Amino acid sequence: MERRDFLKAAALTGATAALDNCGNPEHQLIRFIPEEDLVPGVAEYKPSICTMCPAGCGLMVRVMEGDAEVIRHGEPGLIKMGLAKKLEGNPNHPISQGKLCGRGQAGLQVTYHPDRLRHPLKRSGPRGSGQYQEVSWDEAIKELVSRLSALRSANQPGSLAFLTQTVRGQRRELMEKFLKSFGAPPAVTTELFDDAVLRRANEVSFGRPQLPTFDLARANYVIAFGADFLGTWNSPVAQSVAYGEMRQGRAGVRGKFVMVEARVSQTGASADEWIPGRPGTEGILALGLAHVMIEQKLRRAGDAGHAGSLIEGWSKGLPDYAPPAVEASTGVPAAKIIRLAREMAAHPPSLAMVGGAPLAHSNGMFTALAVNGLNALLGNVGNPGGIFFQPQPPSGKAASGPPTSPKGSFSRVGELIQQAQNGNAPKGLLLYGANPVFTSPSSLGVREALEKIPYIASLGSFIDETSILADLILPDHSPLESWLDDAPESGAIGPVASLSAPAMRPLHNTRAMPDVLLEVAHQLGGEVAAALPWKSYDELLRVTFESYNKPQGKNQAAKPGDFWKTVQERGGVWSSSETASGALAGASHAPAAMLGPEFDGAEKDFPFHFLPYASQMLLDGSLAHLPWMQETPDPISTAMWSTWVEINPKAADGLGIVQGDLVEIASRHGKVQASALISPGIAPDFIAMPVGQGHEYFTRYASGRGANPVAILAPVAVPETGSLAWAATRVKISKVGKGKLVLFAGGIREHPQEGELR
């Protein structure tokens, strides 16, 4: 076989060499025999799964034939292969419904990224120097195995830590099985904007530790407390599709959308009514609305069902939350509160959402529970136009389902750091796409802590602030090159289990993370090998998905082979049944009295609230390495390739700051610099900055660009979950010089007045 290939290759080489020698390096390369038969110019569409954010949209990948430079038999050459050309929404998939956001489409650039790691690497220079040398896969895996077995034989399997990006479904399962059988603690998902608080609250309120699915399409009145549900929060594509229906999808009905936040977000921009409230008082406002509804008999407490028990004194009509009191603490006029409550009650089904900043305060749990209570009072839980909890796929109870660590990732990372500082750092660390160095406040000293760990191996595809510390790198396939499965947490009403075969062959000498784990397990032998008996990841997937093959209603179960085939063609299995929501067990648990937020920093020294927010294009910075994302203008600021600081015109005047000035934002824990952007859409006592830029090492496109607001955040946690309270920091701002804004837009007013020319 090898030999035949070689001969053919040789023959072709001669031909090509003779044909074209026009200086173009590609023409000097030998041509390999195509490994797949493709019709040139004809596009093939293959289902896949979007991994750019945790929403888990279903993709259709447009694959066409093209020439790629690859390495075969250790020799570089050209090969005709199927190449992913475009990502589109999978029309059958219940979450994306044929649609896809910009971030999802930029997923294509992950596969073709010039700085993607192309082969296993072993550190050759000092740690953090980024000096690596290429090693073979056998070598690399052998090394990792020896390290792990050393841990095991030293009887410290427990000191193996695993930090990962959000991973669900069978890959998660595999990870956990691996760690469990090895004797290590479960993997820690490190997300800056983790929704642990809301998951915990939903567990408390409804017995479902997961993010809800919102049935916007059938809602007539929507009030969102800080939830950027059209932009970056929860399942944006599914929510946007539903939003479109809410607005114009139903003849004669146009749902109203009210947004409560301190800075006009991309979502807030679409609101009919935009209400700035004091930070961290959203829960109080929600209960204020509930108060009015009960008091004015717009809804009977009874309607709230068991949720009525959520809040003490519910039956007493929430006496503490009378409009004047609520106005006092939230700053929202009592009259407005009354009107909103009436409107909500008058236009069922009405729906309340909470997410983002309101939950990133010391009182986040209170806020979440309060809004849950409001939803319950509105009687929309599990009902059309309300909130649903998407059933999770049956199998793998152990680790599958929503990645609800009992605690938020922040505190878990915190623990690691604690251990490190107490001198008993983990002996080994596995990294998979997690970048805690970038997504944690610098005052936490994550990097310093990680440096104390003697051995770090990364399974990721890129070198970033965290993986630059790795001693060994075993680069993963890109998602489009891998077998994938996913169990979306929310976005659909029925259960969804997505599956995708590789859409294209690997471009580089990489290996899928699950296969690496299986190989390592195999070589480790013993319990680990026993716990992970599969030869390859797709074998595991097949076993799992065949188990879903049950008679659905009247139609019989399919033949195993056929089922496996159809699942791959459709991109997963799902049912459209809405009754799947399951019973809501609610424990009686409530915040006692009105609970306000606490902030880090005294108001007189740090007059501004600091609001970091997920960048529309770069999210928490994990997409900053994609030129398409860097050059797509932010919807609000229209900025590209850079960081900006949003500040209210009046506040700016007071400080003598004008558009484009370089300003310094200082908290008790550090300072960052970026260019000022004067924006009418932010409260005068707020400073907002997008997260995403400010990478130290993250490919040629993101490195050394902009500033990272997370760095200066106060390391305070939401007590109940230990998630980072990233909205609880106070800052001061000062002008330091002339900055540079890279904006796509010129004017900001549609009809500029004489005063505001440009």
Add this chain to the structure above:
Amino acid sequence: MSEKTIAQVNEDLLRPVLRTTRRFWIAVLLLGSVVAAGIGAFGYQVWNGIGVWGINRPVFWAFDITNFVFWIGISHAGTLISAILRIADAGWRRPVTRCAEVITLFALMIGGIFPIIHLGRPWLFFWMIPYPSERQIWPQFRSPLAWDFFAIGTYLTGSFIFLAYPMIPDFALVRDKVTGWRKKLYTVLALGWRGTPRQWHRLEKAMHIMAIVIIPVAVSVHTIVSWDFAMAPVPMWHSTIFGPYFVAGAIFSGIAGLIIAMAFLRKVLSLEDYLLPVHFDNLGKLLLTMCLVWVYFIFSERLTVWYGNESAEMAVFWTTQRGPFAPLFWTMVFCNFIIPFPLLAIKRFRTTITGVVIASWTVVIGMWLERYLIIVPSLSHKYLPYTYGSYRPTWVEVTILVASNAAMGLLYILFSKFVPIVSIWELKVGSHKPPVVHHRLSVVRDSSPTGASAIDDGLLTTDQ
């Protein structure tokens, strides 16, 4: 004022042609190197792409088209003025016409280059030219750029011929005065001119017709240049006043250019006896008129926009009045009116050559700014405020602008090296007393020693 014999005249006016000074070589060297720098800058632009300019979206035109309009404007000095003066048979024109017409020729050449070098792919400029290509695609005759091609082509041809006609007898003169290679050269250039009545009659008739034809052509050329803007739905471009506005501006800057050139020649070629203060005085009066005409036009343009108060146009309007372009705008007003007006209106200043020349310099600068202010503010403030932009030139654009001026000087110097810069025979015509008996005019004047009237008849007397 000295009276001169024909021999002296020949001697004076042929000197620059026959004798080459060191100053000449230095000037050619300096200007030449600047022009070379400009060509280098253009090469740099072609090699790297036009991105080396400061242009952007939405300001797709800036220095390039400003220079184009500016130079086409300058070109309106010569031919148009001299044609009008010829038709009016203003005697004082005689020493002036040729150096005026030369300006036209060279300004047109330089101006005409800019639409080519401003292209994204300059090597394909010939696609604008109507020729039967194998693609069988003709230019888009609806496009003002195609109109430009025809207008400038016609004007260039016309002004060259108009300039060349009266050069023939002077070439004959040089032919008789020189020897060696020059003899051969000028024998050819003279086309075998002898000066029989037949030849004189045809020549004068042809020049008369040309003078009549070239005036509407000149007017049409700058009108069409203005239509490059007026045809596009861009705020403050899409205006009917642009035609006359541009023509007036062109003549305005043209006369200024002519005055500067004349002052230059007067000094360098020591033509003090031929280019007299009275010429500058008269041209100064013309400049004054055009100055007022220009003020009238810019005022009515601004007034109609401001009164109409259409939002998109007002955005542009305010950028120039108070916004980012205000400094340039008011500088322009200073250069085009506030400084030159008193200099030209007050006789004491106007009759000093320096006064007129200073006024001319400010006008030339002001008119360049005017073209810039027509193009950039409008483009940077089109209808949708989201697309507002701004513009900064790069060294490449500046170099090319400077080089274009150097090119003008260089061509001018070289021309005056090969051709008598004052039309000698026309000068003589002005000199000889018309026959008493056969005189057609009612007035018969003796040559009075000085003053404007002297220019008419008695600049010099033939020795008898």
Add this chain to the structure above:
Amino acid sequence: MARKWGMVVDLDRCTGCEACVVACRAENNVPTVGEDQAGRGRAMHWIRVERYWEGEFPEARLKFRPVLCQQCDAAPCEPTCPTYASHHTSEGLNAQIYNRCIGTRYCANACPYSVRFFNFYNPVWDKPFHLQLNPDVSVREVGVMEKCTFCVQRIQAAEIQAEAEQRDLKDGEFNPACVQTCPPKAMVFGDLNDPGSEVARLTRSNRATQLLGELGTRPSVTYFEAESWEEGEKDQG
């Protein structure tokens, strides 16, 4: 009757998420120019989401409007091109023939919507980004103007397919990349000359408005302005 392609954009659905912008870039090989060039105002987005502020805090409101080539009937860009690079197709598109373009940039000046984009330099794709290029769309070289084509390559493909199968095109059978990906379904594309098509139906609606229609450009893109929520009572007290 020849087809006439048109689009309706419902601003009440548009959330300004810019999925269309990325989709267009991916479909049409629109290059990224990098920070420096973007800073000089040379970023290319065949479709862009314009955002306009209204009022001041706390009444500050924001509105989005996706703007792409309006494919005007009376297109100012067309007659200005001396080489016919910018011309009108029989199906009502303002086509740009890249290899006829000599880069006068006049069309871009004449376009009131500023939706024409110029290649100030040769586009670069750091290898292996070049593998993501769509083979159905040509890559433009330096000095050439480019613009939204309503994804003419998709139009062609669909028409050829329909012809091969000897059938008429079905309404909504295919869509430009921006329309296809738009999550809130704010855009509708189709044949305006087919009275039964959804786009034709919507264009007849009383919500229909045109962008800068007063300039007489006769655009093929129709906008539905965002609606406001009627039955809101006034705050009492």
Add this chain to the structure above:
Amino acid sequence: MMRVLYALYSDPDSAQRAFDSLRASGATPGFDERQIAVVSSEPFDGYDFFKQDHKTILPWIAALGGLVGGVAGFWFAAYTQAVYPIPTGGMPIVPFYADGVVTYELTMLGAILATLITMLFTARLPNWKRKLYDPEVSDGKILVGVFDAPETSRAGVEKKLIEAGAGGVKEFLSESR
């Protein structure tokens, strides 16, 4: 070869005198007015001796040239548009006003070129043959002479030329008139 007898005069009036006396003698057998040749370094409009060959149809030819140019111009624009009509989205294929510009410019060009060609042709330019000329002309002298005056009248001619105020009479062999 034609033999020319000529003299040089330094002012138009004496040239006029010479011309008149020659013309007077023209009545006597020997030669007629058309054989009298004049060459000068500047035009002397108004003098009789300068009146010869004054008539010309140059203006009419210019007008004709303009007409031809205009028609050609319009045809050029209109035909290229009409022969391969490119869709204009409802605009006219042959736009009258727009084509007017090209028509106008080519009209003018036609007139200019027609004038040039006719001028050169009728003024017999260019022509580098050896023809009646004297370099002194360029110093302001006016040449008056007679082509092929019969030997019989030679003495008379010379006398007349001298009387008119010439320094002397010269002879010149010209290839043609």
